Amino acid sequence: MSRISLVISDVDGTLVTSDKRLTDGARAAVTKLRNAGIGFTLTSSRPPVGMRIFSDTLGITLPMGPFNGSSIVDPSLAVIEQHVIPADAAAKSIELLDRHGIDIWVFTNDNWYIRRDDGKYVPHEQRTIQFEPTPIDDFTPLVGKACKIVGASPDFALLERCEPELQAELGDSALAVRSQDYYLDVTPPGQNKGTFVEAMSKRLNIPTESIATLGDMQNDLPMFKVSGLPIAMGNATADVKKLAAHVTRTNEEDGFAAAIDFILARNASS
Template identity: 65%
Template sequence: MTRTALVVSDVDGTLLTKDKVLTEAARAAVRKLHAAGIGFTIVSSRPTIGMGFLIAPLAITLPVGAFNGSSIVDAQLKPIEQHLIPPATARRSLDVLIEFGVDIWLFTNDRWYTRNPDGEYVPHEKRAIKHDPSIIADFTPHLGAACKIVGASSDAALLQRCEAVMQDAVGTKATAVRSQTYYLDVTPPGHDKGTFVEAMARRLGISTDAIATIGDMQNDLAMFAKSGISFAMGNATDDVKKRATHVTETNENDGFARAIERVLEINQLA
């Protein structure tokens, strides 16, 4: 059994509660990792600007993955490696989202753009990433700098259908996957949470088998597949749970902290 040298965690639905709270149990769990000499970092569909508030409380010094891992930034949020959605693909993805009638957001490295300030999930995202959107009339001037495009809707079934159509529409030119039941993310091609795990292994000179991952959604499956052990949150869907090596409690019941405790236990046996 390979000893774990690094834990990579998703953020929303995993590290944070549904109210976007970083609990003391989660902080204490990461402190235990540091004390055991195990590295810790985060990867999320969140934009870079929505990751910064977690760096200091969790004493993160390693690179962090934003936009589902297609952007890698240092602990000061300065880009180390960044990829963009091809402009023509960005335009095609907007057309699909318009066809399905969902709210549309476009993120660059440092800005969040929307045409609808009264969108259903705008208040939720403002609270989550601790930033306000820039209101624009047209996305076109920003298509060349798109790190992520999001379709937001409370109609989970509609968004699931949209996901399938989007994947067909963008093909290999982008990655389209839901990060929440209400968010469909379109991100640069060839980069996901799995490639982030591989990048971290290269940077640290360790095997991917020495990496543990924790997540709750379809976009976490890519990193589950690349890591030695993986934990699905109790609030994950059954299909996500089936793809993980372990299942922990929900994010409302200290599931993240329990997963970390299990990692430490497994390391003692290795």
């Protein structure tokens, strides 16, 4: 059993509560990791700007992985590595989401574009990432520049059906995966939270077996598959829990803090 040297956590549904609060318990848990000499960083479906509050508040000094790990930024949000969705894949994604009547958002590295401002989840996203969208009539000029495309809908079952349909349409040209019940993300090919774990492993010269990952949704599965200690939140979906080595409490019950205590106790006994 390898001792854990690095913890990589998802943000929404994992680090924060459902109303996007960072609890005192979560803050204290990160301090415990630091005091134990264990590295800590984040990977999320959020754009870089939506992660700044955590790098500042938690004193993160390591690179972070926004856009489901398809980009890597330093704590000041300077780009270390960035990938975009191929233009043809972006166009196909927009067309399919549009056909199903799903709200479409396009994220570049430093901006968020929406085609209308009446989407149900626009205010929610604004509060979450603390950034306002730019209305645009036509996404065509952004094709070839998109780091992430999001289909947002209150019809969870529709997004669940669209996920495999869109992935089949895209093939290997991009990745389609739900990051929340209400968000279907399209991100660049060959890049995901798992490749971010592997990049951090190489960067810090830490074997993947010594990395713990925490998450709750389908977009967290790639990092679960490559890390030594995958931990699912109590609120995680069944398929995420199935791939986890440990299941902690929910994000409403300070499950993140409980997971860190589990990691520290595990290290102490190894």
